[in-house]
Amino acid sequence: MMKKAPRPYRSTHRAGKAAQTRAAILGAADGLFRSKGWTATTIAQIAAEAGVSAETVYSGFGSKRAILRLLVIGAVRRDTPKVALTEQAGPAAVLAEPDPARLIRQFARDIADVLVGVAPLMAVVRSGSTMEPELASLYTELHKGRRKNLLAVAEALARIGALRPDMTTTAAADTIWRLTSPELFTLMRDVEAVSPDGFSVWLEDMLVQGLLAPGLSR
């Protein structure tokens, strides 16, 4: 390593270190929330697991709730956590697909992949939300975020004239929002042992039958 590195390099280095610490904290919290749930996970445990002080966790994130919120958003955005879902290459291609049945198929596959990561964290938010108002508000906020992303799918279908004549874009978004809920995905996984692929095949069929104008199903 260079001695007396120029300032820009040093601050990049420091920023890199800070990013590493942040990632370690988020990684530790992710594992703890998924395995122990909301109540049993503490800032002290997250800090210990990440090899930092509780102080560092607080000053970096503010609260346990803020960490869980970032984890859910990160799980939705997968590889590029700083880019909103609908602006990412994969989902953007789905929204631009001109063939209705293919749009729905690709959407169903992509959302099943998102749900694998997100559903367990949303279950943590939901189970905590019955006890704590701060988590109840987070639960609502995250579902509103889902709604915004999924409305874009309904709008894409409307744009290519694919919706049933008796169905509004809003009603289509309602249906997409319900059928892609982490709640339903978790139920099917836990009680029916449905795989992500199985979920995606069923979702595709329901959306094709439930949303598309007759004759557009293949």
Next chain:
Amino acid sequence: MMKKAPRPYRSTHRAGKAAQTRAAILGAADGLFRSKGWTATTIAQIAAEAGVSAETVYSGFGSKRAILRLLVIGAVRRDTPKVALTEQAGPAAVLAEPDPARLIRQFARDIADVLVGVAPLMAVVRSGSTMEPELASLYTELHKGRRKNLLAVAEALARIGALRPDMTTTAAADTIWRLTSPELFTLMRDVEAVSPDGFSVWLEDMLVQGLLAPGLSR
């Protein structure tokens, strides 16, 4: 009141008293579980609320889990808790309905009414099941019971030749089971503020579009 009442009367009287005590315990437990959840509800509280000893609660029901189980089954069966759902007059009439669209409409209305009572109790079972294996097994058992009742609906549709040609009775039962889940009902009620009527209208549309052969939708 008669002195020296004949034995049959006295044992009926005693049985009536016992039934009253049982009902008081179940009523107390129902209110406590719905408002405080699984963990915060204790046998001692149930006893106090019902005006009996904890001993009486234990000897009558065995455990907190057994009480919650009876409450869920009672909520499914509504007015006649000793008669299985599919043998009750209303649901039996739905299963015997010869018109597919009318069968689905009546089923959707009836199940929405059931879910109003059941969904909050299933949420108690579900939230407890993340912590306690005895509740996880109850959660699975209750969903298997739902499955049995709902398979009867899929079979009724198959019997009148109403299912899509590419859909098996089992696949139809899967879809009915998922769309009528307390999990989805609770999500729609809590986050979207959908009323039971709103739920039933949406469910009817999804089942008609998703299950019925083309041309049978009205």
